[in-house]
Structures are given as structure tokens and as C-alpha cells.
Amino acid sequence: MNTETIVAGLKQVRESKPLVVNITNYVVMNNSANALLALGASPIMAHSQQEMAEMMSFAGALVINIGTLDSAWTPRMIHAVEQANLNKKTVVLDPVGCGASVLRTETSRQIAAWAESLIIRGNASEIIALAGERAQSKGVDALDSSEAAVGAARYLVEAYNCNVVVSGATDYVVTSQGETQLNNGHEMMPYVTGMGCSLSALTGAFAAVGENTGLAAAAVMGVVGEIAAERAKGPGSLQVEILDALYQLDEATLLKRLKIS
Numbered sequence: 698m699n700t701e702t703i704v705a706g707l708k709q710v711r712e713s714k715p716l717v718v719n720i721t722n723y724v725v726m727n728n729s730a731n732a733l734l735a736l737g738a739s740p741i742m743a744h745s746q747q748e749m750a751e752m753m754s755f756a757g758a759l760v761i762n763i764g765t766l767d768s769a770w771t772p773r774m775i776h777a778v779e780q781a782n783l784n785k786k787t788v789v790l791d792p793v794g795c796g797a798s799v800l801r802t803e804t805s806r807q808i809a810a811w812a813e814s815l816i817i818r819g820n821a822s823e824i825i826a827l828a829g830e831r832a833q834s835k836g837v838d839a840l841d842s843s844e845a846a847v848g849a850a851r852y853l854v855e856a857y858n859c860n861v862v863v864s865g866a867t868d869y870v871v872t873s874q875g876e877t878q879l880n881n882g883h884e885m886m887p888y889v890t891g892m893g894c895s896l897s898a899l900t901g902a903f904a905a906v907g908e909n910t911g912l913a914a915a916a917v918m919g920v921v922g923e924i925a926a927e928r929a930k931g932p933g934s935l936q937v938e939i940l941d942a943l944y945q946l947d948e949a950t951l952l953k954r955l956k957i958s
């Protein structure tokens with residue numbers, strides 16, 4: 698059942714090329730746009746309140762990534778979430794660096810509370826901090842294991858009526874129905890900035906075609922990370938190989954490589 702959902706989601710994204718609106722950070726705008734294109738979706742990075750109502754009327758989903766947050770961004774993010782709600786579009790929240798500062802933690806909670814259809818995708822330390830537990834977060838990288846964040850993810854599912862993807866060596870997709878584990882990916886992936894942000898962007902593409910758990914995106918990202926690592930010499934080539942692997946990914950390879958439980 699799960700694997701069927703993943704494969705069907707990939708097919709649908711490629712067929713319908715959904716527009717994914719991203720309010721994302723300065724570090725990863727290019728990576729995230731390229732990841733969406735390589736998957737088969739259509740990205741737009743849009744920040745202005747003046748165009749968000751129009752954008753959300755025809756977009757498939759909204760991705761909010763707080764990576765380079767400042768006070769000017771917060772009202773834009775809230776406005777975009779309001780427009781997504783009005784148009785019944787799913788919001789993917791990437792709470793980058795949640796727990797590293799009060800600003801990031803409080804803004805993440807504000808956005809999560811505002812969104813009516815929500816997927817949260819974060820690393821373990823971010824998910825733990827968002828749930829109000831003590832995380833080991835100092836910056837944007839996880840210092841906790843994804844296993845340690847499953848309880849926090851379950852709390853967030855209840856608190857915000859959402860689905861949660863905790864990424865890491867094992868990815869956990871947590872919904873009100875329970876948890877799914879994915880054991881793909883590669884240990885070199887955290888040495889490239891924006892891998893988690895790309896995963897969040899892909900989550901938006903799948904949400905646009907109705908796959909609202911985050912599972913398909915995590916599966917695809919893990920499998921392409923693994924394929925790319927076999928070809929890469931280090932983080933530089935891994936970044937490029939991931940785009941190529943995303944573009945080349947076929948259903949048979951996805952199913953053969955998938956380590957899901």
C-alpha cells in the first residue's frame with residue numbers, strides 16, 4: 698500500500714508538473730528550485746505579499762522554510778499561509794534551526810498553528826525543539842538521532858493535526874495512523890547544505906498531487922541520495938549527482954532500492 702502510494706505520487710508529479718510556491722532561505726533557493734525541476738515539478742520562489750493571493754490560487758502547494766528568517770519575513774509567511782488556507786492548499790513547514798533561537802522556535806510554532814493542511818519536515822533536533830522538548834540544536838544541523846525525535850513528532854501530529862517527517866540516518870514519517878521508517882539515503886548527505894530543504898521542497902510537489910504524508914518525498918530523496926553517493930567523489934559532486942539521479946529515477950529503480958518498514 699505504501700509503496701503504491703509512493704510510485705503513484707511520482708507518476709502524478711511528472712504528469713501534472715505542479716507549481717510549488719516556495720518562501721525559502723537565501724542559502725538554498727537554487728538547490729530547491731533545481732530539485733523540484735529535476736523531479737518533474739515546477740518551482741517558483743515568491744516572497745511578496747502583493748502577489749501571494751494570485752500565486753496561491755493556481756499553485757499546488759506552499760513550502761515555508763524559515764532558514765534565513767528575519768522580522769520582515771514573518772508577516773509574509775503568515776500571509777502566504779492564509780492564502781494557502783483560503784485556497785485549500787497544503788503547507789509544508791521546514792523549521793530550519795528551530796531550537797537554535799527563540800525567534801525560530803516561536804515563528805515555527807506560529808506558522809504551524811496557522812496552517813490548516815500541514816506537513817512538517819525537519820531534522821531530529823528541530824522536531825524535538827518544535828515540540829517543546831530539550832534538543833541539542835546549535836544551528837541548522839541535527840545533533841539528535843531521528844529515533845529520539847519520534848515521540849516529539851507524535852506530539853506534533855496531535856497538536857497541529859498534521860503529518861511529520863523526521864529526517865536523518867533513518868527517516869520517520871509520522872501520521873495519526875502510525876509511523877513508517879525509511880532506511881535509504883547516505884551518510885554523505887549532511888555534508889551538502891540544503892539536502893533537508895530539497896526534501897521539504899519535494900514534499901510540496903507530492904502534496905500538490907495529494908500525497909500529503911511526506912512519505913513519497915522522503916522515499917525519493919533517500920533513494921536518489923543513495924544512487925548519487927555511489928557516483929560522487931565527495932559533497933561537491935554529490936550535490937550535482939542528486940539532481941541527475943532525481944531526473945533519471947524510474948519506478949522500477951525506486952521500488953527495487955526502497956528500504957521501507
Ligand SMILES: Nc1ncnc2c1ncn2[C@@H]1O[C@H](COP(=O)(O)OP(=O)(O)O)[C@@H](O)[C@H]1O
Nearest residue numbers: 820864865866882883884886887892893918919
Ligand atoms: N546519516 C545519514 N544516512 C543516510 N541518509 C541521511 C543521513 N543523514 C541525512 N540523510 C538524508 O539526508 C536528507 C536530509 O536530511 P537531514 O540531514 O536530516 O536534513 P537537514 O538538512 O534539514 O538537517 C534526508 O533525505 C535524509 O534521509
Ligand SMILES: Cc1ncsc1CCOP(=O)(O)O
Nearest residue numbers: 722724764890891892893894
Ligand atoms: C546553512 C543554512 N543557514 C541558514 S539556512 C541554511 C541551509 C540549511 O539547509 P538544510 O537544513 O537543508 O541543510
Ligand SMILES: [Mg+2]
Nearest residue numbers: 793820893894
Ligand atoms: Mg534543514
